[in-house]
Amino acid sequence: MKKADREELFRRFEEDNPEPEGELDYTNVYTLLVAVALSAQATDVGVNKATKKLFQIVSTPQDMLDLGEPQLKDHIKTIGLYNSKAKNVMKAAQMLVDLHDGVVPNDQKALEALPGVGRKTANVVRNLAWGEHTMAVDTHIFRLGNRTGLAKGKTVLEVEKKLMKAVPIQYMLHAHHWLILHGRYICKARKPECAKCIIYDLCSYKAKTV
Numbered sequence: 001m002k003k004a005d006r007e008e009l010f011r012r013f014e015e016d017n018p019e020p021e022g023e024l025d026y027t028n029v030y031t032l033l034v035a036v037a038l039s040a041q042a043t044d045v046g047v048n049k050a051t052k053k054l055f056q057i058v059s060t061p062q063d064m065l066d067l068g069e070p071q072l073k074d075h076i077k078t079i080g081l082y083n084s085k086a087k088n089v090m091k092a093a094q095m096l097v098d099l100h101d102g103v104v105p106n107d108q109k110a111l112e113a114l115p116g117v118g119r120k121t122a123n124v125v126r127n128l129a130w131g132e133h134t135m136a137v138d139t140h141i142f143r144l145g146n147r148t149g150l151a152k153g154k155t156v157l158e159v160e161k162k163l164m165k166a167v168p169i170q171y172m173l174h175a176h177h178w179l180i181l182h183g184r185y186i187c188k189a190r191k192p193e194c195a196k197c198i199i200y201d202l203c204s205y206k207a208k209t210v
Helices: 003-016 029-038 042-049 062-069 069-076 082-101 107-113 117-132 137-150 156-166 169-185
Strands: none
Touching: 003 169, 029 042, 029 082, 029 117, 042 069, 062 069, 062 082, 069 082, 107 117, 117 156, 117 169, 137 156, 137 169
């Protein structure tokens, strides 16, 4: 995609939604980290339902340790893979207490070292919590990058790296939100709603539905 088209694409996203927000509920950086980690292979709506009461009593890693794994499982049992996720959340809480004085660090490597926290989760947290220019590539963004021609790649990391170069700097703060929302609600996996797409004319997807 040409530079002018990339700039126009994000200009339209910004015009349509100047202040995009993530759809996960959280109360601080720690609960954001937990929510994003729990959202893997689960819907944001499902995670929000499961954490509504949890985040009323847990706001720090120590709170999570005091709650205990059995009680955590009880809160998140409606989420897929809740057993393994609960174990990872507890291990991560212990590491945060032991290594970081109970504070979530704004450090990519340190975050990725936490159980259950991969590159995508770390990118989301750093962007939302500290406004870092990161690109969290999920299935929606991976699909969108390849479909539109904005950033084609065979792997998530390849698409991430290309997007970091392709997105104009003035749009980097909100770029991954716009792309996720567009992929989730418009450029859907099975049947993209091209008639509703505000970047239709900029997209190189050959199987457009209109």
